[in-house]
Amino acid sequence: MAAENVMEVVSQLGAGVTDSLAYLGALATLGSRAAYYTFIGPFQGKQLRVQSAASQAMEVGVRALPILSLITFFIGLILALQSAYELSKLGAMNLVAKAVALSMSRELGPLITAIVVIGRSGSAFAAEIGTMKVTEEIDALEVMAINPVHFLVAPKFLAMMVMLPCLTIWANTMGILGGALFGVTQADFTLGRYMQASIESLYLRDILSGLIKSVMFGVTITAVGCLEGLSTGGGAEQVGRSTTRAVVISILLVVVVDLVFTGIFFFLGNG
Amino acid sequence: MNREHPNLSEPKMVISLRDLRVSYGEREILHGIQFDVKAGETLVILGGSGSGKSTLLRTLVGLEKPSSGQIWINGQDIAAISDDELYEIRKKTGMSFQGSALFGSMTVGENVALPLREHTKLEDSTIEIMLRLKLEQVGLAGFEYHMPSQLSGGMKKRAAVARALSMDPEILFFDEPSAGLDPIIAAGIDQLILELKKAFRMTIIVVTHELASAFLIADRMVLIDKGNIVAIGTTEEMRTSVQPRVRQFLDRVPEPDVEGELDYLQTLTERYRRRG
Numbered sequence: 001m002a003a004e005n006v007m008e009v010v011s012q013l014g015a016g017v018t019d020s021l022a023y024l025g026a027l028a029t030l031g032s033r034a035a036y037y038t039f040i041g042p043f044q045g046k047q048l049r050v051q052s053a054a055s056q057a058m059e060v061g062v063r064a065l066p067i068l069s070l071i072t073f074f075i076g077l078i079l080a081l082q083s084a085y086e087l088s089k090l091g092a093m094n095l096v097a098k099a100v101a102l103s104m105s106r107e108l109g110p111l112i113t114a115i116v117v118i119g120r121s122g123s124a125f126a127a128e129i130g131t132m133k134v135t136e137e138i139d140a141l142e143v144m145a146i147n148p149v150h151f152l153v154a155p156k157f158l159a160m161m162v163m164l165p166c167l168t169i170w171a172n173t174m175g176i177l178g179g180a181l182f183g184v185t186q187a188d189f190t191l192g193r194y195m196q197a198s199i200e201s202l203y204l205r206d207i208l209s210g211l212i213k214s215v216m217f218g219v220t221i222t223a224v225g226c227l228e229g230l231s232t233g234g235g236a237e238q239v240g241r242s243t244t245r246a247v248v249i250s251i252l253l254v255v256v257v258d259l260v261f262t263g264i265f266f267f268l269g270n271g
Numbered sequence: 272m273n274r275e276h277p278n279l280s281e282p283k284m285v286i287s288l289r290d291l292r293v294s295y296g297e298r299e300i301l302h303g304i305q306f307d308v309k310a311g312e313t314l315v316i317l318g319g320s321g322s323g324k325s326t327l328l329r330t331l332v333g334l335e336k337p338s339s340g341q342i343w344i345n346g347q348d349i350a351a352i353s354d355d356e357l358y359e360i361r362k363k364t365g366m367s368f369q370g371s372a373l374f375g376s377m378t379v380g381e382n383v384a385l386p387l388r389e390h391t392k393l394e395d396s397t398i399e400i401m402l403r404l405k406l407e408q409v410g411l412a413g414f415e416y417h418m419p420s421q422l423s424g425g426m427k428k429r430a431a432v433a434r435a436l437s438m439d440p441e442i443l444f445f446d447e448p449s450a451g452l453d454p455i456i457a458a459g460i461d462q463l464i465l466e467l468k469k470a471f472r473m474t475i476i477v478v479t480h481e482l483a484s485a486f487l488i489a490d491r492m493v494l495i496d497k498g499n500i501v502a503i504g505t506t507e508e509m510r511t512s513v514q515p516r517v518r519q520f521l522d523r524v525p526e527p528d529v530e531g532e533l534d535y536l537q538t539l540t541e542r543y544r545r546r547g
Contacts, residue, residue, distance in 0.1 A: 132374075140372040143332050143444075144386045144434075145361035 030153065030230070031223045037147075037154035038161075052155035060121045060156075061163030065170065068116050072171040075112055076100055076178025084182065093187040097194050098201035100179030105202060109172040110210045111258060113164060114217035118250045122225040125156060126246035129229025130239040138230070153226045157219065164218035165211045172210070209265045216261060217254050224250045284343075285310045285442060285474045286331070291340035293323075293330050300326045302498045303340070313468055313475040315489035317520070320480070323498040325369075328446055328478045332366055333357050344442070362390055365435030366444040370451075371427040373419040373434070379406070380415030383434045390438065405433040408470075409463060425456035432463060443467065445477040449484050457484065464488050482521060486510070494520060 042048040083099035129152060132138050141148045176198050183189035189197070228246040232238050286308040293301040300323045308314050318324035329335045331342060333349050341348045344360055352360075373382050383402045387393060393401070406412050409429040419427055428448065435443060448464065449457035461484050468475055468488070479485055485492060492509050494501045494517055502509065502517045509517065518524070 135375075136368045136370055136372040137374055139329075139334055140366070140368055140374075142334060143361055143364070143366045144389070144438075145358040146385070146389050147358075 026231075027220075027223045027227055030149065030227050031157075031219060033149045034153045034157040034222070034226075037150045038158050041150070041154075046150065048158075049151070049155045053158040056155050056159035057163050059124075060117065060159050061167055064116060064120055064167060067120070068113060068167060068171055069174045071116060072104075072109065072112055072174040073178040073181075075108055076104060076175030077181055078178075079103055079108070079175070080179040080182035084187065094189075094197065096183055096187055097176075097179065097189065097197035101176055101198035101201050102206060104175035104179075105172045105206045105210045107210070107258075107262075109175055110164075110168045110214040110217060111254070113167045113171045113214060114221065114254045115251065117160070117164060117167065117218075118221055118247055118254065121160070122221040122250045123243045123247050125222065125225030126228040126232075126243045127239055129153075129226055130232035130242040131236075133230060133232045134234070134236060134239060148230070153222070156226060157222050160218035160222045161215055164214040164221075168210060168214040169207075172207070209261070213258060213261045216257050220253050220257055221250050224253060283310050284308065285345060286476070287341075287343040288331075289341040289343070291327075291330065291342060292338050293326055293335055294338045299338070300498050301330070301337075304495075304498075304500055306493055306500065306503055308474060308476065310474055311472045312490040313464070313477065313488055315485040315492045316476065316478045316495060317482075317485055317492055318478075318480065318495035319520070321497075322495045324478045324480075324495050325446065327495065328444060328476070331476065332364065332444055333361065362386075362438055363440055364442045364444065365438065365440035367428065367431045367435045367446065367448060369447040371419075371431035373427060373430055375419055377419075378415060379411070379417050379419060379422070379430045379433075382419065382430060383415070383437050386434070386437045402433075402437070405436050406430075408436065408467075409433045410459075423456075425452050425459060428452065428460055429463065432460075432467075436467070439471075440473065442474045442476065445475070445479075447479055448477060449479065449481050457481070461487050482523075496520070 037046060038048065079100045080096050084093060084096050087093055087095050087099070129138070132152075138148050141151055176195070179198070180189070180191055180194040183194040184191055225246045228242040228249070232242045284307045288304050288306055291301055291304040292299060304327060316324050316327060326335060330337055331344075337350050340350065342350050345363070347356065347360060349357055349360060373379070374385070377385070380402050383405050384398050387398045387401060391398075402415060403412065406415060409432050411426060411429050411433060414422070414426070414430070419430065422430060445464065448460045452460065464475065464477065465488055467473060475488075477485070477488060486506050489506050491503070491505050493503045494509070496516060501520075502512055502514055504512070509521070512518065512521075
């Protein structure tokens with residue numbers, strides 16, 4: 001009996017691993033096809049949809065600014081409070097600025113931005129493309145000899161790859177400003193000195209590593225959102241399922257990508 | 272395997288299917304379909320729900336890949352060519368979907384103009400004129416700035432036909448043109464198909480289960496059942512056919528109970544016994 005149970009567990013584990021690998025393969029295929037239409041296609045007479053990408057960038061980027069500003073401002077303030085709790089015991093309140101600036105630019109700026117974008121845009125990609133799949137609009141594109149990846153997915157990729165780093169820089173700034181609110185009111189900083197201290201504590205590599213991660217997050221979120229949309233089957237209720245899956249899988253993969261890249265930067269000695 | 276075009280001597284054939292088989296996973300849906308479509312004729316593919324007629328249409332336009340067999344369209348086997356070559360063939364075909372499949376985020380005009388904008392280098396003003404012309408052909412003149420959601424079911428279908436016509440296709444495919452429409456609107460769509468046939472001499476393939484509509488528009492018919500061709504012939508041949516399966520479909524005889532006669536007898540007696 002026990003042996004059978006073990007076999008059952010092992011075989012289910014195996015099936016799970018195979019499914020996951022197949023999913024990653026599908027993501028990579030979609031990602032590389034979108035990359036082809038973004039970077040190589042334009043040189044082979046397949047026009048880049050700049051207009052469509054610009055309107056996506058507006059939706060993904062500019063419209064996310066208010067909510068992203070609010071969240072990252074609060075996160076910066078929370079970080080300042082949390083680090084002050086420990087730093088005040090050491091009488092090192094002047095290090096609050098450094099703690100906030102470093103944790104925002106290296107980690108939380110890119111991550112919080114990615115999570116906000118998943119909630120706003122990753123889910124919207126899955127819902128939009130999923131609905132088009134269910135109403136045969138994707139088939140209609142195919143039959144009209146218009147490649148759905150070229151027409152729908154590539155502009156989203158371009159928009160996300162450009163907008164996520166921009167949003168991340170904005171998020172870092174807002175986080176530092178949030179920290180400044182605490183620094184100025186509770187820790188004898190002036191706004192000028194707080195900003196000065198933040199800038200001095202950052203090296204270019206701190207900001208760059210965050211930005212590189214944010215580009216990878218953008219690619220991941222778009223690939224998952226669009227793949228979930230394109231693999232929507234059946235009726236309208238499936239669109240809801242795809243949207244949920246897009247959000248959950250995106251968050252998981254963004255954290256995994258974060259771990260991988262943070263690890264790479266660490267072992268490259270950039271840490 | 273012999274991959275010669277079967278009708279080189281008869282160039283009038285626009286579409287030729289040879290032993291076409293399509294499977295979803297393990298389950299085979301179409302078991303060796305084989306027929307030809309002549310240039311300029313209207314062929315209606317008839318069949319009940321689950322007969323495989325929609326799968327056949329999707330395979331004809333390259334949305335499903337056959338597991339074996341050949342689909343010759345204008346001398347090219349679309350089962351064996353690259354995506355780019357398939358796209359070239361698709362530019363010369365149009366399809367009207369069952370649910371019309373208009374892009375909800377675009378106006379009717381943008382929908383109809385999309386293939387022209389994508390595949391031609393025409394000036395905007397030329398495209399404007401062409402889309403007005405197409406909308407006029409389907410009786411939707413003046414609706415180019417409406418959103419699809421503002422149109423009724425029949426109008427959506429007409430707009431979808433206008434979009435299918437925008438590249439002046441040689442072959443036009445219809446998936447259930449009268450599905451979900453009331454009889455009068457559906458008759459209007461039939462009329463539209465007849466007009467297109469007369470005006471452009473296009474090859475038209477229609478998938479439907481509406482008998483009245485089928486007999487009105489068809490030159491020839493193919494009756495499909497459970498993934499096999501049951502009968503193929505002109506409307507007259509079909510009408511006078513004595514084949515039991517054809518008669519059953521045309522005379523709308525319901526399917527006998529799936530259970531055998533003995534089971535049926537048992538159900539009856541049991542019901543009787545329970546009552547007693």
